[in-house]
Amino acid sequence: MTGTAPGRPPRTAWRARAKTRIAYLEAQLERERVKPCSEDRKTLVEGMRGHLKKAGAAADEDFGWRRAWSGSAAREGVWSNIRSAEVMLLQLVSDEEAAGRASDVMALVKDHLEADDPRRVRLGRRLRSIISGEISPSDRDLMVRALDAAYNALDDELARVRSLRNILWTATFLVLLGVAGLAVYGWFFPQSLSICFTPKVDPGGASGVTVVCPTAEHTDVSAGTPASELAESRDILTVEIAGLAGAALTVIASLRRIRGTDSPYMLPLASAVLKFPTGALSAFLGLLLIRGAFVPGLSDLDSRAQVLGWAAAFGAAQHLVTRLVDDRAQMTLAEVGRTTEAVVDPERAAVKESDVPGETGAPGPPAAFQDGEGPHEGAQEGTRARAPVDEGTEGARPRAGP
Structure with missing residues (x-):
């Protein structure tokens, strides 16, 4: 493997942003390293240093001729x-700084974990106490686990974007391969894939007809001559070029729906490029259907201009299919950083986050849950005091345990 020279400017914007983040984390690590260290703390310091070293090496990596398809791995x-x-830095910082980072952790957790995820629910219940400085070792462990889970969920979301991007590029390559294969086959065997038409009898002679092809019009042709014999090598290629032009028009029109995104992998670009070979293919297939009288109301075309015009129209018509791909791409991008409204699973969480204290209109949790415990933890331990409940009072809060 060949790395870039030290001090060389990053090749891409994401590498520059990553190196800036690495420099910040290295400064944070140096600040924590000089503090008195236990064995566990030394292990975390070394682990964090190792991760930053690997990140820097990956950011500087130059894959040479493999660069075109190695960017995602880097x-x-x-x-x-x-x-x-x-995540390791959160384990190293002081309690005061960990409390200050609690809001940032909660923001990431809300972006990437489901509403009924137990880590999100418990962190939401403890957030106010943590911010006020009442942070315990279990609270810090909860923050670390929640942050790690949020990052894992983000990785899964980006993996879906990358997977769809790869599918689109693969589909584009396969369709392009098919279009090129048709053009090559039509070049060497034009009669077998003829898209020439015989619209009318030539008025100059009772036995003469006109044959219209994508690249030429033949007049006064003997009535017994098959139209396919007049097909030329450039016919299919010409039709595909007209289809590309029609597809290009739909790509320009679809730009109004494309929004900028901070997600990597350029998914909208992959979706747009797919339209071009699909337009060329649909132009050829559309004219083939007209020639075979599969389109009701359409007879043989009268002129070369009509042939090319219909080819462009069929090329633009590919949008009826590829717009579904556009919608899927936009939906996938919208899912990054936006959790779905999951159904509450009683085995995952006792309540939804709407019960978290401090949110508008949300009732407070039962007394047994004030420290972020689950629905049965306090009851099983038997160590947490319960608020007295008057069973005869209407609206009294039920007990946490049996």
Whole structure:
């Protein structure tokens, strides 16, 4: 493997952003390293240093001739190590700084974990106490686990974007391969894939007809001559070029729906490029259907201009299919950083986050849950005091345990 020279400017914007983040985390690590260290703390310091070193090496990596398809691996290597280093940093900082980072952790958790995820629910219940400085070792462990889970969920979301991007590029390549194969086959065997039409009898002679092909119009042709014999090598290629032009028009029109995104992998670009070979293919198939009288109301075309016009129209018509791909791409991008409204699973969480204290209109939790415990933890331990409940009072809160 060949790395870039030290001090060389990053090749891409994401590498520059990653190196800036690495420099910040290295400064944080140096600050924590000089503090008195236990064996566990030394292990965390060394682990964080190792992750930052790997992230820096991945950001500087130059894959040479493999660069075109190695960018995703480099990106994943950089950001996965940076996120692991940030999780370790949360374990190293003081209680006061951990309390200050609690809101940032909660924001990430809300972006990437489901509403009924037990880590999100418990962290939401303890958030106010943590911010006020009442942080315990179990609270810090909860923050670390929740942050790690949020980063793992983010990785899964980006993996779905990357997977769809790869599918689209693969589909584009296969369709392009088919279009090129048709053009090559039509070049060498034009009669077998003829898209020439015989619209009318030539008025100059009772026995003459006109044959219309994508690249030429033949007049006064003997009535017994098959139209396919007049097909030329450039016919299919010409039709595909007209289909490409029609597809290009739909790509320009679809740009109004494309929004900028901070997600990597350029998914909208992959979706747009797919339209071009699909337009060329649909132009050829559309004219083939007209020639075979499969389109009701359409007879043989009268002129070369009509042939090319219909080819462009069929090329633009591919949008009826590819717009579904556009919608899927936009939906996948929208799912990054936006959790779905999951159904509450009683085995995962006792309540939804709407019961978290401090949120508008949300009732407070039962007394047994004030420290972020689950529905049965306090009852099983038997160590947490319960608020007295008057069973005869209407609206009294039920007990946490049996």
